[in-house]
Amino acid sequence: MKRLKDFWLHLSIKVKLLLYFFIVIAIISLFNLYLNNNNYKIVDQFKDTMNNYYGINSLLVMTSENKTLVSRYLRELDPEDKENYTRKKVDLMEKVEDLEAELTSTDAYFIIVAIRNASEAMYENWDKAIEEREENIPTYFNAFYEGESIEVYVISYIEELLYLSLGEGNELYNKLAEEAVVMRRISIFLIAISALFTMFIVLFFVNSFINPIKNLASNSMKMASGDLDVEPMVIISKDEVGTLSDAFNIMSHNIRQYVDDLKEKVVIEKRLHEEELEVVRMEQLLRESQFEALQSQINPHFLFNTLNTISRTAMFEGAEDTTKLIQALSNLFRYKLKNQSTVINLQEELWIAEEYIYLQKFRFKERLTYEIVADQGTKSVSVPIFMLQPIIENTIIHGIEPKVEGGKIRIKIKSLQIDNKEWIILRITDTGVGMTPRRLKEVLSFTEMKHHSIGISNVYHRFKIMYQHKGSFRMMSKKGAGTCVEFKFERNDLDGKI
Numbered sequence: 001m002k003r004l005k006d007f008w009l010h011l012s013i014k015v016k017l018l019l020y021f022f023i024v025i026a027i028i029s030l031f032n033l034y035l036n037n038n039n040y041k042i043v044d045q046f047k048d049t050m051n052n053y054y055g056i057n058s059l060l061v062m063t064s065e066n067k068t069l070v071s072r073y074l075r076e077l078d079p080e081d082k083e084n085y086t087r088k089k090v091d092l093m094e095k096v097e098d099l100e101a102e103l104t105s106t107d108a109y110f111i112i113v114a115i116r117n118a119s120e121a122m123y124e125n126w127d128k129a130i131e132e133r134e135e136n137i138p139t140y141f142n143a144f145y146e147g148e149s150i151e152v153y154v155i156s157y158i159e160e161l162l163y164l165s166l167g168e169g170n171e172l173y174n175k176l177a178e179e180a181v182v183m184r185r186i187s188i189f190l191i192a193i194s195a196l197f198t199m200f201i202v203l204f205f206v207n208s209f210i211n212p213i214k215n216l217a218s219n220s221m222k223m224a225s226g227d228l229d230v231e232p233m234v235i236i237s238k239d240e241v242g243t244l245s246d247a248f249n250i251m252s253h254n255i256r257q258y259v260d261d262l263k264e265k266v267v268i269e270k271r272l273h274e275e276e277l278e279v280v281r282m283e284q285l286l287r288e289s290q291f292e293a294l295q296s297q298i299n300p301h302f303l304f305n306t307l308n309t310i311s312r313t314a315m316f317e318g319a320e321d322t323t324k325l326i327q328a329l330s331n332l333f334r335y336k337l338k339n340q341s342t343v344i345n346l347q348e349e350l351w352i353a354e355e356y357i358y359l360q361k362f363r364f365k366e367r368l369t370y371e372i373v374a375d376q377g378t379k380s381v382s383v384p385i386f387m388l389q390p391i392i393e394n395t396i397i398h399g400i401e402p403k404v405e406g407g408k409i410r411i412k413i414k415s416l417q418i419d420n421k422e423w424i425i426l427r428i429t430d431t432g433v434g435m436t437p438r439r440l441k442e443v444l445s446f447t448e449m450k451h452h453s454i455g456i457s458n459v460y461h462r463f464k465i466m467y468q469h470k471g472s473f474r475m476m477s478k479k480g481a482g483t484c485v486e487f488k489f490e491r492n493d494l495d496g497k498i
Contacts, residue, residue, distance in 0.1 A: 347379035367406025390455030399432020
């Protein structure tokens with residue numbers, strides 16, 4: 001019921017008027033349809049009754065005419081009389097069959113059967129009389145008189161059927177009269193309901209539309225005369241009147257507020273303008289400081305893990321492999337030193353990530369594999385420097401290293417068109433040991449600053465500083481299945497510092 005009330009309150013005045021007129025027209029149409037249907041029903045029943053009367057009466061006429069025709073033919077032997085007699089005989093028997101189909105009561109059925117049998121016997125004798133007369137048999141009149149005696153029974157049966165039909169017609173009339181009384185009562189009831197409904201709608205419209213508009217006009221005149229302390233209008237309806245009332249309340253409040261604060265705002269706005277400029281400059285400096293501070297956390301943490309890998313490799317292998325490792329490490333340092341900006345091309349970021357994975361493969365051998373899949377043109381986008389390497393390092397140390405059989409790292413970069421803008425989706429997926437939901441929640445809280453969690457926290461904060469509302473970060477993991485880190489950001493090929 002509450003939902004229905006809310007639905008009604010949110011309807012526009014136009015829709016409410018259309019619903020009102022539709023309901024009234026529907027009631028009137030249904031009422032007229034009901035009356036017309038009953039009138040047509042009465043007319044059809046009356047028509048059927050009159051047809052039955054006419055049909056029964058026509059049997060009497062046909063029987064008398066056939067008697068006249070056969071009698072005259074026997075006297076004058078006029079072929080036309082015989083032809084008319086034969087035709088009317090066929091018509092009479094067809095009429096009997098029609099009445100048998102129309103009159104369905106049991107009494108009528110037996111009477112019609114009697115009429116048909118008697119008529120057949122009557123015509124059989126008259127046909128015999130005609131045949132004997134045409135053959136000049138002198139006793140032909142015996143068959144005629146025999147048929148004439150049967151005709152008396154046919155007439156009596158037809159009259160009995162007529163009386164029966166009249167009785168049924170009288171019962172039908174009484175029934176229709178009772179229905180007419182009921183229809184009259186129903187008509188009066190529907191007219192009363194329609195009148196009450198119309199009065200209700202009129203009162204509803206007065207209370208819902210006219211009175212609020214009058215109050216609104218009165219308050220508007222008060223404000224026009226300079227009286228700004230008008231009471232807020234309270235209207236629960238959400239149609240045009242409700243919207244107009246809300247707009248008036250907001251307008252009156254804003255006007256009072258504007259008048260009260262006009263002088264003070266001149267001074268405050270000037271001061272705020274100066275302060276806002278200072279705040280913007282401070283925020284820019286703070287953002288750059290945060291970015292540089294987060295960026296600087298990468299170097300010692302990364303150096304420690306890399307040197308640890310090289311020292312282990314030097315213990316178990318010859319100088320050639322160690323030289324390769326040192327060369328890869330040199331590339332990493334050279335990459336950082338020559339790129340003083342905080343933003344780098346994704347292609348170079350992928351290259352340095354592969355250099356780092358090359359270092360780690362000396363340690364993990366066949367336990368570590370990787371794959372890089374990138375859509376055409378995505379490698380030219382700009383990302384924070386050292387965005388991939390800390391994630392990969394975290395993946396290897398905490399995901400693949402604890403797993404006996406090792407695992408695989410997959411880097412996939414896709415380009416999507418969303419609202420006529422190009423968005424880049426970068427996923428780093430591993431098949432390591434994964435994390436429990438509780439552990440994942442702890443990592444994503446970024447409250448820990450231990451050596452094994454600095455990397456992902458650092459990357460997250462630098463990514464948010466660079467892309468803000470134009471980028472999103474997600475991390476998904478399942479215990480025993482692996483972890484996926486996803487960056488989604490609008491393409492923005494930036495150069496230099498943020």
